């Protein structure tokens with residue numbers, strides 16, 4: 657994917673490691689509870705890392721950075737796709753989360769959200785729809801396409817918009833994990849409440865930085 661090198665996670669290489677969270681596990685409360693964060697990072701994300709290393713050990717493409725393996729996911733084993741996506745997506749997600757100091761973006765990102773979706777509220781509605789209509793497990797995304805235009809999509813399982821298997825490819829700048837393990841302890845079956853509360857913990861400064869890198 658062109659321009660993928662601008663993504664912070666382009667430094668992820670074999671053997672993959674579980675990085676520490678960039679925040680304390682209680683710091684997203686009440687929107688995401690401490691227990692969910694501990695299990696999500698310490699068990700789920702850790703398992704993706706372990707299983708990705710196992711899947712690539714002995715594989716002739718293991719030295720290719722994960723972000724470039726995404727260009728050839730369709731020809732790699734399912735374990736690489738599932739666990740490689742799992743490792744990237746969670747590493748990406750953690751960097752995005754912080755109890756918001758400002759409730760919305762500014763600058764060029766806000767301008768493009770308004771021109772693309774018809775306003776910030778309309779954008780949030782379309783994003784929530786993508787998150788709610790993803791049947792089963794997956795992710796909702798805001799990405800930048802090859803024409804440097806924003807689009808919203810969702811992917812199943814641990815796929816992401818960088819992968820050659822994605823319906824629509826682009827550079828992600830927001831991702832929301834809608835697997836039940838991301839919210840079930842606190843929200844049970846109320847995915848809609850989890851999705852709506854997400855806007856309280858989007859680090860818009862980080863998203864704006866990713867957007868500006870992607871449109872460079």
Ligand code: MN3
Nearest residue numbers: 700833835838
């Ligand atoms: Mn998850």
